[in-house]
Amino acid sequence: TDLEVTHWWTSGGEAAAVAELAKAFDATGNHWVDGAIAGSGSTARPIMISRITGGDPMGATQFNHGRQAEELVQAGLMKDLTDVATAGKWKDIIRPSTLLDSCTIDGKIYCAPVNIHSWQWLWLSNAAFQKAGVAVPKNWDEFVAAAPALEKAGIVPLAVGGQGWQASGAFNVLMIAIGGKDNYLKVFKDKDAAVAAGPEIAKVFKAADDARRMSKGSNVQDWNQATNLVITGKAGGQIMGDWAQGEFQVAKQVAGKDYTCLPGLGVNEIISTSGDAFYFPLQKDAEKAKAQDVLAATLLDPKTQVAFNLKKGSLPVRADVDISAANDCMKKGLEILAKGNIVTSSDQLASPDTTKQIEDLFAEFFANTTMTPDAAQKRFADIIAAAD
Amino acid sequence: MNMNASVSIKDLSLNFGAVSVLKDLNLDINDGEFLVLLGSSGCGKSTLLNCIAGLLDASEGQIFIKGKNVTWEEPKDRGIGMVFQSYALYPQMTVEKNLSFGLRVAKVPQPEIDKRVARASEILQIQPLLKRKPAELSGGQRQRVAIGRALVRDVDVFLFDEPLSNLDAKLRSELRVEIKRLHQSLKNTMIYVTHDQIEALTLADRIAIMKSGIIQQLDDPTTIYNRPRNLFVAGFIGSPSMNFLQGELVKSGDGIAFTANGVNFSLAAYDGVSKLQPGRKVVLGVRPEHIKVNENTGGEEHDATVDIEEPMGADNLLWLKHAGHTMSVRINGARRFNVGSKVKLSFDMALASVFDAESELRL
Amino acid sequence: MNMNASVSIKDLSLNFGAVSVLKDLNLDINDGEFLVLLGSSGCGKSTLLNCIAGLLDASEGQIFIKGKNVTWEEPKDRGIGMVFQSYALYPQMTVEKNLSFGLRVAKVPQPEIDKRVARASEILQIQPLLKRKPAELSGGQRQRVAIGRALVRDVDVFLFDEPLSNLDAKLRSELRVEIKRLHQSLKNTMIYVTHDQIEALTLADRIAIMKSGIIQQLDDPTTIYNRPRNLFVAGFIGSPSMNFLQGELVKSGDGIAFTANGVNFSLAAYDGVSKLQPGRKVVLGVRPEHIKVNENTGGEEHDATVDIEEPMGADNLLWLKHAGHTMSVRINGARRFNVGSKVKLSFDMALASVFDAESELRL
Amino acid sequence: MTGQAKAGRPFKLFRNLNSKIASIPMILTAMVIFLGGTIWTVVYSFTNSKLLPRLNFVGIEQYQRLWAAPRWVVSIENLAIYGILSLIFSLVIGFMLAALMDQKIRFENTFRTIFLYPFALSFIVTGLVWQWILNPEFGVQAVVRSLGWTSFSFDPLYTSEIVIYGVLIAALWQGTGLVMCLMLAGLRGIDEDIWKAARVDGIPMWRTYLFVIIPMMRPVFITTLVIIASGIVKVYDLVVAQTSGGPGISSEVPAKYVYDYMFQAQNLGQGFAASTMMLVTVAIIIIPWAYLEFGGGRKRG
Amino acid sequence: MADNIALKAVNGGDTPFEKKSVSGPSGPKPRPVVSARNIIVYGTLFVAAVYYLIPLYVMVVTSLKGMPEIRLGNIFAPPMEITFEPWVKAWATACTGLNCDGLSRGFWNSVRITVPSVIVSIAIASVNGYALANWRFKGSEFFFAVLIIGAFIPYQVMIYPIVIILREIGIYGSLTGLVIVHSIFGMPILTLLFRNYFVSLPEELFKAARVDGAGFWQIFLKIMLPMSLPIFVVAMILQVTGIWNDFLFGVVFTRPDTYPMTVQLNNIVNSVQGVKEYNVNMAATILTGLVPLVVYFVSGRLFVRGIAAGAVKG
Ligand SMILES: Nc1ncnc2c1ncn2[C@@H]1O[C@H](COP(=O)(O)OP(=O)(O)OP(=O)(O)O)[C@@H](O)[C@H]1O
Ligand SMILES: Nc1ncnc2c1ncn2[C@@H]1O[C@H](COP(=O)(O)OP(=O)(O)OP(=O)(O)O)[C@@H](O)[C@H]1O
Ligand SMILES: [Mg+2]
Ligand SMILES: [Mg+2]
DSSP states (O other): OEEEEEEOOOSHHHHHHHHHHHHHHHHTTOEEEEEEOOSHHHHHHHHHHHHHHTTOOOSEEEEESSSTTHHHHHTTOBOOOHHHHHHTTHHHHBSSHHHHHTTEETTEEOEEEOOBBOOOEEEEEHHHHHHHTOOOOSSHHHHHHHHHHHHHTTOEEEOOOSSHHHHHHHHHHHIIIIIOHHHHHHHHTSOOHHHHTSHHHHHHHHHHHHHHHHTTTOOOOSHHHHHHHHHTTSEEEEEOOTTHHHHHHHTTOOBTTTEEEEEGGGTSOOEEEBOEEEEOBOOSOHHHHHHHHHHHHHHTOHHHHHHHHHHHTOBOSBTTSOOTTOOHHHHHHHHHHHHTOEEEOHHHHSOHHHHHHHHHHHHHHHHOTTSOHHHHHHHHHHHHHHOO | OOTTOSEEEEEEEEEETTEEEEEEEEEEEOTTOEEEEEEOTTSSHHHHHHHHHTSSOOSEEEEEETTEEOTTSOGGGGTEEEEOTTOOOOTTSOHHHHHHHHHHHTTOOHHHHHHHHHHHHHHHTOGGGTTSOGGGSOHHHHHHHHHHHHHHTTOSEEEEESTTTTSOHHHHHHHHHHHHHHHHHHOOEEEEEESOHHHHHHHOSEEEEEETTEEEEEEOHHHHHHSOSBHHHHHHSSSSOOEEEEEEEEEETTEEEEEETTEEEEOTTOTTGGGOOTTOEEEEEEOGGGEEESOOOSSOOEEEEEEEEEEOSSEEEEEEEETTEEEEEEEETTOOOOTTOEEEEEEOGGGOEEEETTTOBBO | OOTTOSEEEEEEEEEETTEEEEEEEEEEEOTTOEEEEEEOTTSSHHHHHHHHHTSSOOSEEEEEETTEEOTTSOGGGTTEEEEOTTOOOOTTSOHHHHHHHHHHHTTOOHHHHHHHHHHHHHHHTOGGGTTSOGGGSOHHHHHHHHHHHHHTTTOSEEEEESTTTTSOHHHHHHHHHHHHHHHHHHOOEEEEEESOHHHHHHHOSEEEEEETTEEEEEEOHHHHHHSOSBHHHHHHSSSSOOEEEEEEEEEETTEEEEEETTEEEEOTTOTTGGGOOTTOEEEEEEOGGGEEESOOOSSOOEEEEEEEEEEOSSEEEEEEEETTEEEEEEEETTOOOOTTOEEEEEEOGGGOEEEETTTOBBO | OOHHHHOOOOOGGGTTHHHHHHTHHHHHIIIIIIIIHHHHHHHHTTBOOOSSOOOOBOTTHHHHHHHHOHHHHHHHHHHHHHHHHHHHHHHHHHHHHHHHHTTTOTTHHHHHHHHHGGGGSOHHHHHHHHHHHTOTTTSHHHHHHHTTOTTOOOOGGGOGGGHHHHHHHHHHHHHHHHHHHHHHHHHHTSOHHHHHHHHHTTOOHHHIIIIIIHHHTHHHHHHHHHHHHHHHHTOOHHHHHHTTTOSTTTTOOHHHHHHIIIIISOOHHHHHHHHHHHHHHHHHHHHHHHHHHHSTTOOOO | OHHHHHHHHHHHTTSOOOBTTBOSSOSSOOOOSSOHHHHHHHHHHHHHHHHHHHHHHHHHHHHTSOHHHHHTOOTTSOOSSOOOHHHHIIIIIOOBTTBOOTTHHHHHHHHHHHHHHHHHHHHHHHHHHHHHHHSOOTTHHHHHHHHHHHTTSOHHHHHHHHHHHHHHHTOTTSHHHHHHHHHHHHHHHHHHHHHHHHHHSOHHHHHHHHHTTOOHHHIIIIIIGGGOHHHHHHHHHHHHHHHHHOOHHHHHSSOGGGOOHHHHHHHHHHOOBSBOOHHHHHHHHHHHHHHHHHHHHHHHHHHHHHHHHHTSOO
16 A cells, blocks of 8 residues: 655655665555655644645654644544554563653554654764864863864864754753753753753853854754764864764764764763654545554564664664664664663653744854853743743 | 607616716607717716616616616617727727627527628628728728627617717718718617717707706707707807807897997897896807808997907908907908908897806896 | 028938838928928828927938027927927926926026916916816816926927827817917917817918928918818818819810819819810819809809708708719808708809829819 | 516626626635635634644733744844835836836847846745855855955855845845836836927936836836735745745744744744734735725726 | 947047038937947946846856866856756756655646646636626625735745635645645736736727627627737736745645655755755756746746736726
């Protein structure tokens, strides 16, 4: 049966990863109709939502873990996957369990998580530091210290794309690394505005100010263009999720040799576990509904998990798969995951509305050097205070 | 209402929003009559014609054609044909197609269409043009085709809305003759709107003179010309206009006279002399051709000075100063006067008109 | 070239691309003269006027104004004022601003501007309108303002391009008189383009009749009317047109006569009788008012039948059938005939014209 | 009058029936889509609808938040700057080009095609191309620097203060051609005699344009204004393609705010409040104009 | 002609052109080809033309370069080595997600969307304009005013209500739905154009046809339509451009197998595979814009005429 699957995985590494999913699904005798929409989730999501609410749903669609699809589920537009999940023992195999929790509403499971992505990585270009004549930093502070040397060599120390989510993502990373896990949770989980306005978070804003200064001159929009600056040695480093790894792979770079990755910015090795999940809008056609079940099962199939995540540069959602083919960075991530040094990602904790407001704030903060960290923090605290 | 009338209009009123254009208008047009609606621009002539044609809905009142109440009929069902000022030919169709359009729409069988087109184009002598498009025709030819379009529809009543005003003077006078001839041969009822008094005078059996949506006088051309019912009609008809003198009636000898600026004019010859009473404020109207210059008629004579001379070929128009009035006089084109020369005038009072100064009606 | 002429045109030619509109035209206009350029549409009248104004460049030839060669001067430096058919008023300016705009641009001091505007508006009696905008004026008032705009510029030569054709008949005749009066008081040179022969005849000191860019005749109105130089002029002037009869000259007794369709007309009274030779193919032209109906003049009489009658108020126009010709005759409006009635015609040959059939020139 | 003669007045609704039937699509569009959709939007702007519309009224909360949001304020400012400048410049440039084209020039067709072709391209394409030309690394700035003027700086898209002018450059490139066409059509409609009268009066060309011709072209300017203004209010694609609202939020526009908050932030209430504000602004400008132009008993034609 | 003038200018200078027996200025005033006026007029036009042409030039030049050459920098430099590879890639092999057939698929989808949308939207708008101009009824002006105000509503605002409406009538996601959406959003401006145009046609023509017995549709089809070529050209140009270039509706109201070319373009341009392949992007851009461009080049002359006839009369 033909099943249309929409997603926004169109960059080089992503597309290769999707191909694995399609291959696995096609092998079940069904057919994966690819509905890629380029330009990140912000372009694609409105279209997906319109299609679902408009009564012309696709067979399956990608969303991020978190609250993006919450209301669609509540409105009864999504298929209940509990049976498939029970059959596949998802409860037992998926780790961390929070992933499945965010798929669960009123005790029913509505989505199939496919990977774990973590934001907390600093990617560094070894070539750039070599050119600037300084050692490759081991943590954030060293990186900040090395920035002037990089600048002198005509290298942008920190590549940050122009889109708001990249800046706010980087900020969240700094928050865990510098502010610590507890403060992070107080802010995003408990929506504690007092903490958000407090001195601990002020330190984070100080660091963000550094990051802002270092990012001056990275005139790119897309995250992978920013990554490309690192790959080509035009930039020293980039704070970006582990999906950036796919780009390094496509560029045939080798971790440790050509580039260095510092999880938790080398300061605080905790990673957040967000990721992608597939939702299955209710279909009238029984055939299609059956194919949806097949696809859901396929996505969590161990072989698929390995093949997909290797290409994507993300971590599999099940612990029981053999991932020996993974590279250095992935292995680092797996270790941290195994240690349980994890936090729930902010978009699982905060609503898209709050997330968007924070994005707007940091888009402005990173572009507007006249905005003081204090002012930014005040606004940040306001958003947290009003968050739902 | 006259049941024999071809077209009969009963208490017709028409408003555009708050503006009342036609007011309680009544009009009976006889079978085979050529009626001209004459009036200055904006007086509602076209509006009335459009009402008759069914192109405008009356606000009140009724319209009968051949005794049938057509007030709510569609234009095509009224048995009328209409000819427009701008010709209104369908530019993309040949003359033949233009003529037959209405018949084709009405699904008249083709042989019948051919017959009627042939007849109309013969009457109007436009056979050689049948295959041309309107853009390839001269103004006069276009107007002829426009008439033909009404002709083929074999209607009882022809409506013309200033059909000649877009033509130049020469063509206008030619087509005028043709329309007259057409009426003489077809004997249809024709209603003809114009603001050109020459057209009205030459074509009409009867003329209806309109002003602000009201018919001022409905009469045959001669009556209209010689016995205008009121000042408006008198001033409207005739070119150059009738000369008007403001004054008073006085007793003079055993008769009655008109006096203005101290000059007396005997009214003994006036046709309505019996109705005149001394003391009344009146306006005396004399047409330019009813004043004689230096002709020594033996009657009353008045002194005047030539102010401007306008030779117009066959005629010569003199503008004279006479006792504080300016007066125009039409004389033979061969007679010429120098500006400033003194002349003697005699007035033909038998053809003059006297109007009450207040009601403006002819006495 | 006449050095005393106010405007003098020498060998003027003008082509639009391959189309030659004016051909080697020569024209001297006297100081203070009122010259009318008369011709049918498209004959090049406006083109010639625009050349004089400097709005079009001549292809060849020269133009002198007041003895000065202005061929290459800008319009504003030629000492001319121009009045357009469409008025061409600046729509968003008040009448006052319209009048003074040119002066203000030329930086004439304000008191002088006020004086000139006051004078012009007094002459044209538009003082009450000074604060209005053109849209709030009637057609006649607009045309007056347009004239005023030329007036304030204190120019030697006034150019008018069909200034009255957009007005209705009544206004046209009023403004005609005003323009005539204006000329009489200002005594400027005026060049006036029109295709209306009444305007030409009444206004002109001299008329230049044009056809296809060539001046056919340049003469005073009476000469043009009574002694047209060729068939074109004869047919162009006069409404209704001169009656033309194709025929031949024959000997008749000791004199000479014109014969057509077997009917003879004695030419004894013709003014150019000495120039006529028997045997020549000619066209006889007689104006409608030079034919008498049933008047028993004692001279030669011809039988005819009334075909159509067109009463026009002061006059009555008869269309007659006479020996295979159709002929129009103008008689007094009071005399009426029935269609079909037989009448006797007598021709006033002293005022007729005989044209050579080939060269079309008057003999 | 007999009773029979009075009869026959048809039922009012059926007069002009065909016209009414033919206008059904228009009536539906106007009433259901535009009016209905607008009312629907306004109503839901008073709710706290998130991803899906829900009638959960919260008063004017969304509006308070809207006007407290710096991004909205920046969007409004940007729209004002962009709108005013793009109106002025497109009218001025469009008119000047049209005036030049009206000088009986040679190659008129060629020039006209050159000025008009950008209009055939979408805003997406326009945004991309200009993003590229204005890119400091290989666009105009780089080219000028490579020619030796190394201190030359022309970097609108990456400079917050002037980014909106960068957007404006692209918008003018795309839109002035149409304005030029409209103006040209208007100029061609001006009575020749006016020009002649002005020449005889000795009015210099520029003054004739300024004081006579432009005031006469009022209807053309109005039509043009409607077309430009409706485009300005809706500006979205261009900004997305050229800057995505950046750097930071310095080139954000209201339409983008609406879109982002409706679909990305999944806060329909907020998006609807923003669109309501846009509609109110438009209505304040448009309704008096529409009344003057089409209402008020104006005559036909 | 021009030679002639130049000759005179050279000969003459201050002494006017001589012709025997003629003294003083004669004939046309000499106007040198290089006059101040001409410099200003053509100079300005030329500068403007350069501004308008540069982006096209950059697009074309870039699309003919290989990536190494593009990295060298100067976007204005002509290609040293012309390659059509980017074009081939843009058309046939560029990838979005799993589909690697470039724009080619989108092209036909665009055609399938554009043709019926243009036809339907123009058909509806022309009938509207005709009804508004010639067959007014009570309230027609009001509907028209609402329609015109609708022209100012950002599309984004209307997406949600329209999604709901289309869902309710059950045509969401079908071509019919998209055609309707395009007709709706094209309606305000097109109706304005057609209304103004029909108002400018002589009313007497309409009356004559009514007297001849033609009804609403007959007059429209047989009398009005044949006279409306210029305005139809304008409407067609506007609609082809607008619909062909549309992204938002194309992506929201269709499904992947019927995505129009612009969506494909967006996918190609935004699917960054490491470095942006500017040459492919530019080729794709030109390819996408080609259809409206051709329409403009072919009917540009009629466009101005039509605008003169329809748009500028209030
Ligand atoms: N559709 C309309 N709406 C409002 N007023 C109108 C309309 N049509 C005509 N009028 C007004 O009605 C009056 C009469 O118009 P109508 O066209 O009948 O005049 P007319 O006598 O035919 O003039 P003309 O000689 O100029 O054709 C005019 O004052 C005109 O302004
Ligand atoms: N700009 C032009 N280009 C080409 N031909 C022209 C131009 N202007 C006028 N003509 C032609 O020159 C001829 C004379 O035109 P002109 O305007 O002088 O006529 P006119 O006598 O004023 O006619 P009307 O009474 O209609 O105003 C016409 O045949 C016209 O077609
Ligand atoms: Mg009328
Ligand atoms: Mg002329």
